[in-house]
Amino acid sequence: MNRHTRFALALSLLGSIWTAAVQAQDLKVSDAWVREAPPTSAVNAAYMQIANPGAKDIAITGTSSPQFETVEIHRTEIVDGMARMLPQERLVVPAGGSVTLAPNGLHLMLIQAKQPLHAGDHVEINLEIEAGAALKIDAEVRPDMSDGIEGMDHSQHMQHMQH
Amino acid sequence: MHLQPTRYSGKSLPFWLLGLLGLLGLALIIAGALLSQRVFYNPPPVPEMSPGTTRLEPPRVLQDFAALDHRGRTFTLAQLRDHWTFMFFGYTHCPDICPTTLSTLNAVARKIAALPNTPPTPQYVFVSIDPERDTPELLAKFVPYFNPDFIGVTGTPAAIDALAKQLSVLYLKVESERPDGYLMDHSAALLLIDPQGRLHALMSPPFDTNLMAQDFQKLSHYYEAIQ
Numbered sequence: 001m002n003r004h005t006r007f008a009l010a011l012s013l014l015g016s017i018w019t020a021a022v023q024a025q026d027l028k029v030s031d032a033w034v035r036e037a038p039p040t041s042a043v044n045a046a047y048m049q050i051a052n053p054g055a056k057d058i059a060i061t062g063t064s065s066p067q068f069e070t071v072e073i074h075r076t077e078i079v080d081g082m083a084r085m086l087p088q089e090r091l092v093v094p095a096g097g098s099v100t101l102a103p104n105g106l107h108l109m110l111i112q113a114k115q116p117l118h119a120g121d122h123v124e125i126n127l128e129i130e131a132g133a134a135l136k137i138d139a140e141v142r143p144d145m146s147d148g149i150e151g152m153d154h155s156q157h158m159q160h161m162q163h
Numbered sequence: 164m165h166l167q168p169t170r171y172s173g174k175s176l177p178f179w180l181l182g183l184l185g186l187l188g189l190a191l192i193i194a195g196a197l198l199s200q201r202v203f204y205n206p207p208p209v210p211e212m213s214p215g216t217t218r219l220e221p222p223r224v225l226q227d228f229a230a231l232d233h234r235g236r237t238f239t240l241a242q243l244r245d246h247w248t249f250m251f252f253g254y255t256h257c258p259d260i261c262p263t264t265l266s267t268l269n270a271v272a273r274k275i276a277a278l279p280n281t282p283p284t285p286q287y288v289f290v291s292i293d294p295e296r297d298t299p300e301l302l303a304k305f306v307p308y309f310n311p312d313f314i315g316v317t318g319t320p321a322a323i324d325a326l327a328k329q330l331s332v333l334y335l336k337v338e339s340e341r342p343d344g345y346l347m348d349h350s351a352a353l354l355l356i357d358p359q360g361r362l363h364a365l366m367s368p369p370f371d372t373n374l375m376a377q378d379f380q381k382l383s384h385y386y387e388a389i390q
Contacts, residue, residue, distance in 0.1 A: 035262055038308040040301070043258040070341070076259045078368055082333060083260045083351035103263040104368070110258065111344070144266040 026054035032139035039116030051098035062128030069112035210381035222361035233302035233315035247285035254293035274376035292334035
């Protein structure tokens, strides 16, 4: 999203704060987490479930975090054996449905952490809704549990790394 | 005058016959030996792989290459010999699939170690397809974080290219608006290299770590049985 679009969006927000507030409340975010990654990582990813119990589709058009320089919506896609990431301009949460952000799929790409993150830390992420509201999310930093990576295993590795 | 068997014909026939019988006997023994090997020798059955795993028959012989590991040491074909190697190509400025795959490999490593009738411990290698940004120092902070035994490999773009090409690994730089923020498209498969340094099998996502560990066990046992 370029600066002009952002500005235009900001203007349009002013006129629709009330609608926006209602819309933002309509989104239910659960299980938001950030992968515990090497503290030196230039990039990281946040995952979550976003449900929209309302009767209208809701589009997320911007993302940010005070702890990162930039946050972008991306989708990892594997086509013919090639993995690639596709930036998404918007993420539509369908009325009465939900979208899942999970490893190797949709995710928020967190770029340039202002401070290194460790397991147990919390990341504040703001989702900007098309109509103008913003939804603040709290995502916990934790190890990738997608394949039974036990926390203990990980802490052992951490200790090893500090040698 | 009485009839007398001619000594000549009586002598010549057994010689001739004996020689022939001898040859025939020898041929029979050889044929029998060959046949019994065919019939009674059971080569181990080719192991059946899970749908994500493809065995190469024959395995692909690799040419030498000159890369660097995350400790700055030379990493060549010699480092792929005498043990199995799981190899993945990725880059550290990759927020999703690369750390996910390294976590997957860590789970595979644990499952292989826990298998009954333990197969030989493989090594796990993460090769950077972004050598421009991924220095050995950067890999040293990234790769061992997932498992202290994992090895990060980088090198000159030419060295990485030489290795990737032989393994049919593709990668492509995708420019971004952010300075230094480019992304890489890259092959998502995991490669399995045998103790002779040959490409032996490919594993494709979605990864099931239980099946991967089982496939590895079958492949390594089969490999040992046919040596």
